[in-house]
Amino acid sequence: MVDLTQYLPILLFLAVALGLSALFVFLPMGVARLTGAHKPDAEKLSEYECGFPAFEEPRDRFDVRFYLIAILFIVFDLEAAFLFPWAVSLDLTGWTGWATMMTFLAELVIGLAYAWKMGALDWE
Known part of the structure; x- marks a missing residue:
């Protein structure tokens, strides 16, 4: 017979994580509905990132x-990310690292x- 009690801490951790994540998601929504902050209207539901209505359907394919x-x-x-550690460790790597x-x-x-x-950078 297999002893499954060793998995109890993992199960407890997962239960607490699931409970806290659900609390952080659903508690603000419930408080907003109870306090009256949830009153959608046309102005609240309008576009706010770009400032104008979308040209096309959002599910269309990108070019x-x-x-x-x-x-x-x-x-x-990524090239820039590789340059910083290289520049810091250049005294350790020497000419081989530089080359x-x-x-x-x-x-x-x-x-x-x-x-x-090939025209990959051209944009119409």
Whole structure:
């Protein structure tokens, strides 16, 4: 027979986490309904992020170029994230670290030139 009492702390932790998350979600909604703060009208339900109504249906597909720009942004953002620790540890890595980073940057520049030549950065 398997002793399942060793899993009791995990089950208790999950129950407390579920209870607290439900409390943090549903308690403010309940308080808002009880105190009268929940009074939706046309002004409250209007667009607030961009300031004007949407052009299209929100479930429409994005253009592929949007994803290309997003991927390029992530690549160069990660490049910047790699540059800071490299710059801090350059005295430890020496010329080998410098040459490796220059090779990495050269590959990224070649990739950027290729994307630019193929028109991935053009937006209509």
